Amino acid sequence: MRFTPQLRALDWLVQRPIAHRGLHDEAKGVIENCDAAFAAAVAQGYSIECDIQLTADGQAVVFHDDEVDRLLDGRGKVKAFTVKELKAMAFKEGKDRVQTLAELLEQVSGRSTLVIEIKSLWDDDFTLTDHALEVLANYNGPHALMSFDPDLVARVAAVAPEVTRGITADRVIDPYYDPLPVARRVAMREFAHLPFSRPHFVSFDFHQLPFAPVTEFQAAGFPVITWTIKSEADAQAARRWSDQITFENFIPA
Numbered sequence: 001m002r003f004t005p006q007l008r009a010l011d012w013l014v015q016r017p018i019a020h021r022g023l024h025d026e027a028k029g030v031i032e033n034c035d036a037a038f039a040a041a042v043a044q045g046y047s048i049e050c051d052i053q054l055t056a057d058g059q060a061v062v063f064h065d066d067e068v069d070r071l072l073d074g075r076g077k078v079k080a081f082t083v084k085e086l087k088a089m090a091f092k093e094g095k096d097r098v099q100t101l102a103e104l105l106e107q108v109s110g111r112s113t114l115v116i117e118i119k120s121l122w123d124d125d126f127t128l129t130d131h132a133l134e135v136l137a138n139y140n141g142p143h144a145l146m147s148f149d150p151d152l153v154a155r156v157a158a159v160a161p162e163v164t165r166g167i168t169a170d171r172v173i174d175p176y177y178d179p180l181p182v183a184r185r186v187a188m189r190e191f192a193h194l195p196f197s198r199p200h201f202v203s204f205d206f207h208q209l210p211f212a213p214v215t216e217f218q219a220a221g222f223p224v225i226t227w228t229i230k231s232e233a234d235a236q237a238a239r240r241w242s243d244q245i246t247f248e249n250f251i252p253a
Contacts, residue, residue, distance in 0.1 A: 002221075002243065004221030004222075005221065006200070006220075006221040006222045006223065007221065007222075007223050007243065009200075010164065010200060010201060010223050012113055012142045013047075013113060013115070013142070013144055013164065013201060013223060013225075013244070014223050014225065014243040014244035015047075015113075015244075016045060016046055016047045016112075016113065016244075017046055017047065017235075017244065017245050017246075017247055017252045018046065018047040018048065018049045018113075018115055018225065018244060018245065018246040018247070019037070019040075019041040019046040019047065019048055019049065019246075019247065019248070020032075020049050020227065020228050020246045020247060020248040021033045021037065021049060021050060021051065021064060021248065022034065022036075022037025022038045022040065022041050022048055022049075022050065023037055023038075023040035023041040023044060023046060024036075024037035024040075024248065025037075025040075026093060029093050029094040029095070030094060031071065031091050031093055031094040031096060032064065032071075033050055033051060033062045033063055033064055033099075034062075034091070034094060034096035034099070035096045035097075035099060035107060036094065036095075036096055038050070038104065038107060038108060038112075039107070041112055042108060042111045042112045044251075045112075046112065047112055047113035047114070047115060048108065048112050048113065048114050048115065049115045049116075049117065049227075049246050050062050050104065050114065050115075050116055050117070051063060051064040051116075051117045051119055052101055052116060052117070052118055052119060052128065052132060053065075053066070053078040053079065053119050053128070054078070054079050054125075054127055054128040054131070055078065055079065055081060055082055055083050055086065056079060056080055056081055056082045056085075057082040057083060058127060058131060059082075059083045059100055059101075059131065060100060060101035060102075060128055060131050060132050060135060061078065061083060061086055061098050061099065061100055061101070062098070062099045062100070062101060062103075062104050063078055063086075063098060064119070065078070066078060066079075066119070066121065068081070068086070068089060071091055071092060072086075072089040072090070072091055072092065072098070073089050073090045073091075073092060074089040079121075083098075083100060086098040101116070101132060101135050101136075102135050105135065105136070105139050105141070108141060109141065110139075110140060110141030110142070111141070112141075113141075113142040113143065113144075114141065114142070114143040114144070115143075115144050115146065115166075115203070115225075115246075116132065116143060116144065116145050116146070117145075117146050117147060117148075117168055118132060118145060118146070118147040118149070118152050119147075120147055120148055120149035120151075120152055122149065122179050122180060124151065126152070126155050128152075129145075129147075129152045129155045129156060129159075130155070130159065132145060133145075133156065133159055133160045133163065136163070137160075143163075143164070144163075144164035144165065144166055144200070144201070145163060145164070145165050145166070146165065146166035146167065146168045146199075146201075146203055147167070147168060148167075148168045148169065148176070150167065150188060150193035150196070150197040151197075153165050153166070153167055153193075153197040153198075153199055154193070154196045154197045154198070157196075157197065157198045164200050164201070165197075165198075165199055165200055166199045166200060166201040166202060166203055166225070167191075167193075167197060167199045167201075167202050167203070168203045168204075168227075169188070169191075169202055169203070169204050169205070169214075170204065170205035170208050171189055171205075171208045171211060172185045172186075172188050172189040189213075190213060191213040191216075191217065194217075199222075200222065200223075201222060201223045201224065201225060202214060202217055202218075202222070202223075202224050202225070203224075203225040203226070203227055203246065204224060204225070204226055204227070204242070205226070205227060205228075206226035206227065206229060206234065206237070206238040206241065206242065206245075209226065209238075209241040209242075210241055214241070218241075218242075218243075223243040223244070224241065224242045224243055225242055225243065225244050225245070225246055226238040226241065226242040226244075226245050226246065227245075227246040228246055228247065228248055229245040229246065229247040229248075229252075230247070230248060230249045230250060231249075231250055232250065232252065232253055235247065235252050235253070
């Protein structure tokens with residue numbers, strides 16, 4: 001275990017393994033990013049990672065994909081629907097309905113740490129980030145915001161510097177980044193954004209470690225979380241390079 005001022009300040013963030021999109025189990029009808037998955041994580045004492053997307057009426061809903069097609073009985077972009085319309089769509093499995101961020105906070109009520117990823121459409125729109133900060137302003141439970149988009153993390157730093165913030169990252173080789181200019185992708189890969197995004201932690205794809213920018217960030221004393229760990233063997237490997245794991249489909253030892 002490392003001991004640095006930055007790690008001591010964020011002990012609550014790395015204290016427990018983080019359940020990826022909640023402690024979901026599709027075989028049992030417990031769907032990712034849903035009430036039942038979050039309840040299971042709370043019950044077993046795990047922290048919770050989740051994702052938020054923007055709706056047509058400017059709200060934050062807990063949902064990973066840009067489109068509803070994979071999980072809901074519907075088709076189209078999440079941002080094309082209001083909260084009411086999204087709640088009217090049944091999940092293909094399970095009995096839960098789409099939650100708003102406010103509903104998630106009410107459910108967890110400080111009993112588990114929340115690590116909330118702000119999903120980006122790479123459109124320079126801060127509406128979701130600003131709304132999330134408004135919803136979280138009076139929430140006293142342990143929580144952090146993070147995003148793959150350094151501009152959104154920088155927005156958190158500028159608007160609410162007291163909020164713990166992180167960069168979700170990999171080596172920027174996924175098709176997810178295709179809309180971005182090559183120069184921007186290279187800068188993200190090299191962590192050139194650190195002077196303005198000012199993250200407190202990094203959440204990195206463990207399959208792509210070790211990686212020099214992450215090694216340097218960790219050597220400076222800051223915590224590193226790894227994702228997504230799917231076995232105990234991977235957990236042991238990931239802990240060589242990180243201070244905590246984000247896991248799914250197994251229970252960490």
